[in-house]
Amino acid sequence: MLYSCSSPAAPSTTALPAIRPDSTVVVAAGPQYQRSGLYRFFWGQHYRALWALPVTAPVFNLRTAVPGGLTPIREGGSFQTKNLRLVDKNGVQYVLRSVDKDATKALPVSLQGGMIGRLMKDQTSVIHPYGAYIVAPLADAAGVYHTNPRLVYLADDPALGEYRTAFANALYLFEERPEGDQRTVASFGRSAQVESSRKVFTNLVASNQYRVDARQYLRSRLFDMWLGDWSRREDQWRWASFSTGSGATVYRAIPRDRDHAFFKFDDGFLTHIIGWVKSNYQSFHENIRLQDVEGLNRAALPMDKSLLAYLTHDDFRQISDSLQRQLTDQVIADALHVWPAEVQKMSTTEFNQKLRSRREQLPAVADKFYQLLAREIELPGTDEAERFVVEAVGTDKVRVQLFRLLPQGDQLISQRTFEARQTRIIRIFGLGGNDAFEVRGALSSQFTISLYDGAGQDLFTATLAAGASPHVTIFDSGDGNILRVADPIKVEKYQPQAQEFDAAGWLLRHRLF
Template sequence: MAGRHYDRSGFHRFFWGDHNRTVWTTPVKVPVLHLDSLYGGLTVEEKGGGFQTTSFTLQDSLGRLYALRSLDKDPLEVLSPFWRKTFAANIVRDQTSAANPYGALVVPALAEAADVYHGNSSIYYISPSDTSFGEYAPAVQGKLFLLQDKFESPADLLPSFGAAVDFADSDDALLNRFEHNTHHFNQEAFARARLLDLLVGDWDRHKGQWEWAVEKNGSETIYYPIPKDRDQVFLKMNDGLIPAIATSKFVVRKFHSFDEDFDDVQAYMINSEFMDARLLHALSLPEWLQIAGNMQAALTDAVIERAVRRLPAPVYKQLGEDLADNLKSRRDKLPEIAEKMYRILAEEVTIPGTDAAEHFLVNRLDNLQTEISVYRKLDNHRKGRRFYHRVFNRKDTKQITLHGLAGDDSFEVKGSVQDGILVNIYGGLGEDTIADSSEVAGLKRKTRIYDTPRGNELYFGTEAKDMTTDDVRVHAYDREGN
């Protein structure tokens, strides 16, 4: 059993929910882990894990890395020392039963069909007499663990990763993207990965839940997403008197339960807000719909049924058919969900440059459309290659914010219209040139320029509003998301 201790009385379940308790308390048959023989022999490289999971990094004889993570969690460390000694500790511990301990087994087949990079997952049992983990043996003996591929170096590359040459974690990938305008995230690939998150109900997609496959295309470096840590897929938390109240839109909205529908798309985007805002700002609605349509076609009934069959047989017998039906229902609604995600993200959009020199061009095309282009600046201040382009619609977007960051950037705003989108320009560090020759009818100025007045050339024209200040904090932009 993955979690015998989640078997609670009917009285307890009335208040705290049935959740996935029957899954946790169902006996399953899985292989026994033998470190000395699996993959030619595995060695324990280090003990890791966050506040909740017991985990280890293992390495095989070829240098490939694997993550071994406990199915059961102990969230005690997320509580303050005071609460750890109270009834709250038992309640928080008990609510782990809302997760599906075997959900990660279902995801790889779905990811493969959806063209999302992924690793493989298997469940193993560690014998009560196993001493191969040395000093950590008492922490693993007699428990179920999830073994997954890990991606840190070229040794971990799989054939399915195509042209990838290396891996990066989110911190390094973001650092490179903001320092160099030759480093980019593939936003179409990230949109596919995020739609897959919603398909399987994974609400916990913060910055640390991603690795990145690195591809080279001439002088350009492109990052492709690899989702990891599928602990929260197929969550069931909306039963039980207290959890049903606690997970409403007015309390802890993000703990959203998995069923046949997407009744609260925003809930799935709370933990991913930082990454979504920085990695999905280039996609138009037609692009979102095309990505969703392609995924919908690829995720056939046969693919979904094959994926769900990866559950242990006794668990499949309990919930396999319902889970497959729910996945099919959600697949059928992917275009609708893609449009909802687009509209949430499109309302206020931030487009950051890099620490290199760039030219931002804002062209107010007509009363509805505003075009944003970003170019590299050459040494002679001429425009180089365009690396960002999108046309925004005023019906979808209320505000666009441009950040120049640290380079000697130039900003140009032009176009004469009756109405338009509010554009905020933050020149950032460096000696910037900002010129607005646009015109928008009405008293409200639709261009606002934020920078320090010294060291910059600023031309406000008749449209731009002067928001300059001597406070250098005007240059601040959250790159890390910590």
């Protein structure tokens, strides 16, 4: 698995085809979330007032919305959001994403209509109904890829055909669908091929010719934290692919589905208690909970550990400082003016204050995030042949280098130096191919280093300095490896677990199998 550290130029906002509304309508997204004062005391005020607020939205006519019209082709969505996929006359795909949500679909059918189902449905009010609407201009200023949602009202349009009953008469966000050829979309990097996470992670483990732009991904992740968007698991991303002159492919992250940005959960007696138990349910306050950056990022942790493994503390600081400079007061003010006028009156003051305050915390958040990821490091190879070199480079420091094995000579792919004051555990996974592992020098006993062979016949060698007593263990699955090592390096037999870095286990690890 390979990671590039270059960053693309900041994307500029693309324009969706101009929506030509036949009319406008004034409608509330969710008046059903209004509750009594006693109920709100226990279960929270959340964004109920915004859900009940009538806003002005253009009526979306499938026949005239874009030149040549749009044809609905498929219903989709997650457990909460209802989606309708559309295609224009040129084959370009778009999607209508429901503003209202329904989390009860994740429950067994027997519970959906009962008290638990009603409570889960009510907690849709923790989501800002128009939050995703302002993310695009903020992301554009931050240099983060993004979709460009527009608020529309879908009336009882006969052009919906078989989808008319399920989708008519509701508010939606109309946006591009990040998949396939997106050379016309600047906010997707004008990539000729946008891929799913499943396809990308399969490629990353298959060949060292596929790489992720790690600095660009980190920029997206720090932007997530600024927005308070904690729901960033693997299926919330798409990936813009770019070919390099050397024949490699670099992937850059496209975050999508901003439903949980600006989450507001802990303003009720019971939800406040739940929020401390479920630390990922962090509300969008003026201050980010620095003591629990881990909870805020729990959903994305498997991806973060894999994709950010070779970035240094300086990388984290540079990108957080860059975001601070780019997310100016004027950028924030301009983004908030994208909201419908009715929403601006209710939310602008609050969001101006919170976004500015959270921006000032970005360097501290980046430091905490780095410390979290640096505790235990996991460095995978690919299913091709590679060479790992683990070498002492100073007092309580170790450098790990990953080389691609080529007939004309080994090519350095990635490297990073780790310090014992930040990192104590390093796990290296060979995956497939006939790999080589080399251990060198006066390795500090402060590190616990584990080397996993994976498939193929691997070579392990050690050249230790006199008196060195490192904690290095080779995990040998017994498929014909050559071990040229001696004490104090340990060798243990093992059977790879279901979520180890190999084949289907890689997808299982990232919840994509």
